[in-house]
Amino acid sequence: LDKAAGTMDALDDKEFSGSLVVLLENGLDFVRTNSKVKWQKAGEERIELPDYPKRSVLEGLVNALIHRQYLDLGSEVHIDLFDDRLEIYSPGGMCDGSLVQEQDIDKVPSKRRNPVIADIFNRLKYMERRGSGFKKIQSVYQSQYLYTDEMRPQFYSDKDTFILTLKNLNYKKGAEKGAEKGAEKGAEKKQFHKMEERREKILLLIKQNPHITQGEIMENLNLSRKQVQSLMRILNNQGQIRRVGSNRNGYWEVFREGRGW
Structure with a gap:
C-alpha cells in the first residue's frame, strides 16, 4: 500500500492467498483498514463521507477477480492505495480486445472471460447476473455527497491489463x-x-x-x-x-x- 500521490516506500503491504471469496473479503478489509469514513451533520441527519464507497470497491474487486486472465502465470490482482486515489489492477484486458477508455461506460457490452466463476459469484450474491458492474461503480460514486465530475471513476485497459481508478472523495490538495x-x-x-x-x-x-x-x-x-x-x-x-x-x-x-x- 502506497499512501502517497508519488512513489515512496509503502506504509502497509500485504499479500493474500486462498479461495476467490477469501481474496475478495481480504481485499475489502485491506481497503477498509487503510481508508477513512468521515461524517457531517446536516440538520438532524448524519451524513457519512467515505474516502471510497464500499459498493464501488466491491464491484471493482469482483470485476477484477471474475474477469482476470488466469492463464497468465505469475500475474496477480493487486490494490494500490494512494493519498488521492485507489487503483485495482487485474491481468488481462477486455475480452474482445477493445479499449474500455474509448467506450461509453454505460454501453459496454457484457462479455465474461470466466463464466463459471461469474456464476458462482452471482449465486453468492456478490454480483448481479446482468453486466452492470461498470455502471454500478459510476452511479454509486455519483450518488455520494462530495461527488464532483473530477471524481468520476476511470477505466483503462490494454491487451494485457485492466485498471480501475477510484478517486478519494475526501482528498484535499x-x-x-x-x-x-x-x-x-x-x-x-x-x-x-x-x-x-x-x-x-x-x-x-x-x-x-x-x-x-x-x-x-x-x-x-x-x-x-x-x-x-x-x-x-x-x-x-x-x-x-x-x-x-x-x-x-x-x-x-x-x-x-x-x-x-
Missing part, C-alpha cells in the same frame, strides 16, 4: 487542505473565546449574587444545564470558585476574577 486547516483553527479559536466569555459571565453573576442557582445561571445566559455544569466544573478545578455549605442553603465564593476586572 495542498492549498485546499491549508485553507481547511486554517478554517478549523479559526473555529477552534472562536470556540475558545466563547467559552472564556461564558466563564467570565458566570463569575460576574456569582459575584453579584453568591446564592445564585444553576437554574438561574441557565436562564441568564440561555445555556443548557449540561453547559453550565461543565463551565462551573472548569472554574472550580481552576480554583476560581468554591462552594461553601450545602447545595440547598450554601453559597459560592469567588477567589480569582475573570479577565478585565
Whole structure:
C-alpha cells in the first residue's frame, strides 16, 4: 500500500492467498483498514463521507477477480492505495480486445472471460447476473455527497491489463487542505473565546449574587444545564470558585476574577 500521490516506500503491504471469496473479503478489509469514513451533520441527519464507497470497491474487486486472465502465470490482482486515489489492477484486458477508455461506460457490452466463476459469484450474491458492474461503480460514486465530475471513476485497459481508478472523495490538495486547516483553527479559536466569555459571565453573576442557582445561571445566559455544569466544573478545578455549605442553603465564593476586572 502506497499512501502517497508519488512513489515512496509503502506504509502497509500485504499479500493474500486462498479461495476467490477469501481474496475478495481480504481485499475489502485491506481497503477498509487503510481508508477513512468521515461524517457531517446536516440538520438532524448524519451524513457519512467515505474516502471510497464500499459498493464501488466491491464491484471493482469482483470485476477484477471474475474477469482476470488466469492463464497468465505469475500475474496477480493487486490494490494500490494512494493519498488521492485507489487503483485495482487485474491481468488481462477486455475480452474482445477493445479499449474500455474509448467506450461509453454505460454501453459496454457484457462479455465474461470466466463464466463459471461469474456464476458462482452471482449465486453468492456478490454480483448481479446482468453486466452492470461498470455502471454500478459510476452511479454509486455519483450518488455520494462530495461527488464532483473530477471524481468520476476511470477505466483503462490494454491487451494485457485492466485498471480501475477510484478517486478519494475526501482528498484535499495542498492549498485546499491549508485553507481547511486554517478554517478549523479559526473555529477552534472562536470556540475558545466563547467559552472564556461564558466563564467570565458566570463569575460576574456569582459575584453579584453568591446564592445564585444553576437554574438561574441557565436562564441568564440561555445555556443548557449540561453547559453550565461543565463551565462551573472548569472554574472550580481552576480554583476560581468554591462552594461553601450545602447545595440547598450554601453559597459560592469567588477567589480569582475573570479577565478585565
